[in-house]
Amino acid sequence: MNETIRIYGYHGTSAEAAAAILQTGFNISSNEYDWLGKGVYFWQDAPLRAWTWANQNYPENPAVICSSIRLENCIDLLDIKWFPFIRRVYNSFVAEYESTNQTLPQQNPERSKAHRLDCAFFDYTVEKVLQPEGQIVKAIRSVFVEGDRIFPNSAVFDLAHVQIAIRDTSLIEESCLIEIPGGI
Structure with a gap:
């Protein structure tokens, strides 16, 4: 798929969950x-986010966990x-839904952070298109535009970030709890 890239990912959670993660490892989310889609979610290079x-x-x-990740x-x-x-x-994703008379999952990013259509699409891509062809997907990375424009008519948004979903936790090489002095 691509060459190996090494990044730092930051996972926000509670102190209790962070302690458990550091002891037993991350669990894959499948909401x-x-x-x-499925994965452990990280903000790339964004500890304050x-x-x-x-x-x-x-x-x-x-709490925030910093992880060294191999993409x-x-x-x-x-x-x-x-x-x-x-x-x-x-x-083909749309055609499959139509052939079974199912409605595509709904989302409205301007009103909700529930990305049901995106989630269903990426899980479909990995599980029904790439895996049957023998291609293993261990991670997905994308930019997400969130928040408000930093000034009128700007194309830059104050909460935009790079999000990573790690589908194979063996890519997470090292993890540690980090301190954010005084938060932000």
Whole structure:
């Protein structure tokens, strides 16, 4: 799929969950609303972004884990080479839903952070298109535009970030709890 890239990923969670993760390892999330499908989610090179998320979701005891990650066998949506493939797969994804009279999963990113359509599409791509062809996907990486424009008419958003879903936890090489002095 691509060469191996090494990055730092930051995982926001609670202090209790962080202690368990450091002891026993990460668990794969498989929520129907996860943006990139099944995986352990990280913010790439963004410890304060992970802290903000952890603090919003676990205000009594937020924590951030920093992990050294090897990105290999990655659908890397930072690279334009993937988009012709994605567009072809999307057509077969829609056709499969239509052939079974199912409604496509719904999402409205402007109103909800539940990305059901994206999640279903990426799980379909990995599990029904690539795996049957013998291609193993261990990670998916993409840019997500969130938040507000940093000034009127700017194309830059204050919460935009690179998100990574690690589908194979063997890519996570080392992890440690990090301190964010005073939070933000």
